[in-house]
Amino acid sequence: MVAIDYMAHQEQYSPSELLEYAGLAEEAGYDFVWTSDHFHPWFHTNAEAGFAWSWLGAASQQIDLPIGTYVTPAAEHYHPGMIAQAFATIGEMHDDRVVLGLSTGEAMNEKPLDHEWPEYDVRRDRLEETIEIALELFERDDFVSYDGEHFGLDDAHLYTKPETRPEVHVAANGPSTARLAARYADGFMTVITGEEFTERLYPAVRRYAREEGRDPDEIETTVLVIVSYNEDYEQAYEATRPWWATTQDVFDQAIADPREIEALGEQATREEVEEKFLIADDPSEIAAEIERLEEMGFDRIALANTSPEPEQLFEVMGTDVIPSL
Template sequence: MTEIRFGYKASNEQFAPTELLNYGVMAEEQGFDSVFISDHLQPWRHDGGHAPFAMTWLGALGARTERIVMGTSVLTPTFRYHPAIVAQSFATLGSLFPDRVVLGMGTGEAMNEAPLGVEWPEGKVRFARFREAVRVIKKLWSEDRVTFEGDYYQLDRATIYDKPSSPVPIYLAGSGPAATKYAGRAGDGYITTSGKGAELYTDTLLPAVRTGIELSGRKPEDVDMMIEVKVSFDHDLEQAMEATRFWGALGLSPEQKHSVEDPVEMQRLADALPTEATAKRFIVSTDPDEHVARIKEYLDMGFTHLVFHAPGPDQAKFLKLYGEEILPKLRALV
């Protein structure tokens, strides 16, 4: 039987490093199975935004915890970082914390790369660079003295000297059929996000990732199906709705935010939205049973690793409430 896991999304776009670290530790204490952090150079909004360095933060979290699985959701190994640096970093994390580290990766966003002088390319080019970066990382983890001549990256007798004793799983993100099919073919896990309409998952994304898995010669249960589930849970409905405003950018269309490179501009666009629009990507309710019923829809689709992203400023309150009122009900389901 496939293991079902429930995780916590540590929002580095919203909280300073020490505060966020305390929340990661609390997640383990409250019974969550994993903690995942995004990797951002710049946050979704300028006022009140944060952007601690994910790879450093994961090392601190590993040292403060004992059992949780931890990783990125997601990191971009193509522009800010040469993929060899990503390979070295996660090999070190995997050596320090065996069987507890996941490398989650995606094709990236202009907001994180363009401020460093990157000319943000079209999606086809980003995807090609991404696939090549994944090849580079895998070769460095499995071979010594790697020489590689790619379209975007070159290696000359490169070696990662401190490889972990057990492999670090690679999870790949995808929001369209091509990237999702590739994630199923090349990844140990697949990452997507919630709140986009059931048909997108059932008719497009999940069939694509399963096709990729079949092409790799594996079975669906061999790949961890991870989804970030956006939830706003409070005993006060008005507070649960208002909490989503910090994450108003999630309510923007892909076309609205595709080429936005400045958190100030992203914030301006998001703040122009009504609260109903900022809340539409979240499960917003004061009723634990409603949360469980709507989360169960993702379990029924076949997702096996649900990572909960709460938008509110009081994450300690969220972790306590979800740990006490929601997680036991979910575990009873599975």
């Protein structure tokens, strides 16, 4: 059976609210809790921007589900050694799986902190170096040196480690970054669905894995889906508004100001919104979409909750959707 996860978006709710919602997800039968890792949010109005690493430390003490980031940017504002130290610490504190999700990142993590936002090939290279450094520090018991083009280590050693190293999953929306998942990672993460996933991205990951001498089935595949549920469909539709900019191909644009990102989202058409998000007034529609995504090849489905009354979605997931699956 496909795993049903909760995506705790730091952009939409305060850290305290997200801890409450993570508890509701656990009670409803969800399998995993992910959280986002950004400096600026994807929108400005009523936005939040809690720090993922602090939140994961708190979550490790309050819930018994696996936890991880969806996703931590491999960029200048985080040195890979600090990323490895943070997730090793979380892993030592938690009794279940800890996953370090990594991506090439977005401009809103870098530009506000006065870092440059380079071209994709530079961002991809930084991601690869971050993965290599993190895995070296997680897996080696001696001191580690690393001389990369973007990052380095000089006899670095992690003194605090969990018994089982954090898993590393790589997020990708295109084949080039997907190759890194196939080469290094325990899992592959995306927001891409439909034919673009089944015809292009998923086959690429599996082909690259075989080229690397790996069994493709050993690479866990996760998709992020933003869900809005309400018995009044129009209310559910309107509640997706904070995320409308994600329909406008903003991930690779050099936009860092949430006010600009939000304004770009207002260009979204109703067709784009309904195609991008899972908007439902009947729990059976949620179950049907989960089954459709499972058939595409996803092992895990991370559901973000942007419902007008978020507690209602957790309730119907626990009483209607998850039992039906």
